[in-house]
Amino acid sequence: MKLNSSAWAYVTLSATFILIAGNNAVGDELKDPAERDEDISGTLISVETDITETGLYRYTYRLEAPSMNVGELASLQLELECDVELPEIGLEAPVNFRNSSRDGRHVPAIVTWAEGETQRATWVDAHNQAFWLLKVPPGETQGGLVIYSTAAPGDVEYRIEPRWSPFGYDAEGYHDIYPEHWPSVEDFTITGLIEGPACPGDEDDPGDEDDEETRFPGSPFGGSDTVNHLLTYSEPLRDQFHVPEGAETLTMTIHYHEQIDPETFRVQPAWARRLFNAEPGTSETVELPLRHHRNRFQLEVHPVKSDLPRHEDPYHHSFKDKDVFDIRVEGARTPPGQERNQGQGR
DSSP states (O other): OSSSSOEEEEEETTTTEEEEEETTESOOOOGGGGGGOOOTOOOOEEEEEOTTTTTTTEEEEEEEEETOOOOOOEEEEOOOHHHHHHHOOOOOTTTTTTEOOOOOOOOOOEEEEETTOOOEEEEOOOSSSSEEEEOTTTTTTEEEEEESSSSSSEEEEEEEEEOOTTTTTHHHHHHHHOOOOOOEEEEEEEEEEEEEEOOOOOOOOOTTTOOOOOOOOOOSSSSSSSHHHHEEHHHHBSSSSOTTTOOEEEEEEEEEETTOGGGGGGSSSSSGGGGOOOOTOOOEEEEOOOOOOOEEEEEEEEOOOOOOOGGOTTTTTTTTEEEEEEEEEEOOOOOOOOHHHHHHOO
């Protein structure tokens, strides 16, 4: 996360090193981590998909970081995991690409940059995700993020992470006051769905206007893909975003898996719980009121209890699906006294 756009400098004085970052020098008053809010949720992501002369699908992504962003965009990741074998890609990988997958369970893909774009590192990471290393400050855009693949288009999950730095924050003092939560890069990471190379069977069907597979699994805090799909959403399709000035409600269409235990369904803030009717195997649309500048809704549920031992049961009742939605109303203002701890909830 970018804290200051000025370059870091080291100054030697009387054998003592003084660390300076912009106008913040050691000895200045430290920032309060409880009020940390380095927002990138206004970032927009788009994709253009075409087919090359050699028959490969080419997915070209673009990120727009509005000037309202506080943090710098540090990476874009897309889910490529797939157990079904596809034809090899038949394209020589560029020198800035590496495949670091631990098991090779992903669609054939080369992650690279369009010609003329900044050539930073790209790879398929250990968790079978496409990864671009970025440096996009507020007010700038980054295009030309390319995947070549033999896999046809479908909905895939993405993550946009901010750059994160601890400078200027009193970490030790924070842990003394708020031991249960430490603001992290996850508190400001955007997740959502976008078109990308999909596993066979998950491709888009142009003739199906009511494709139930277009469901966002929410924030990835369930511990496994299986548990993270206990609660899924047709809208919204990302977990952090801005809405226009004057917006008063958020429409949420939620789908409850047949394996949920409705007695364990929880919502924060607590007043929003009454708006939901969590029944296994059902769906509903809920209108959530937006009350001030930053609105955070946390939903969680456990699987129903079974007699299977934990290591044999992907829906063991000790697991939990937890999703956090962070919605900011442009032009609005958070009431006094509610600014603190805005980063909590993940």
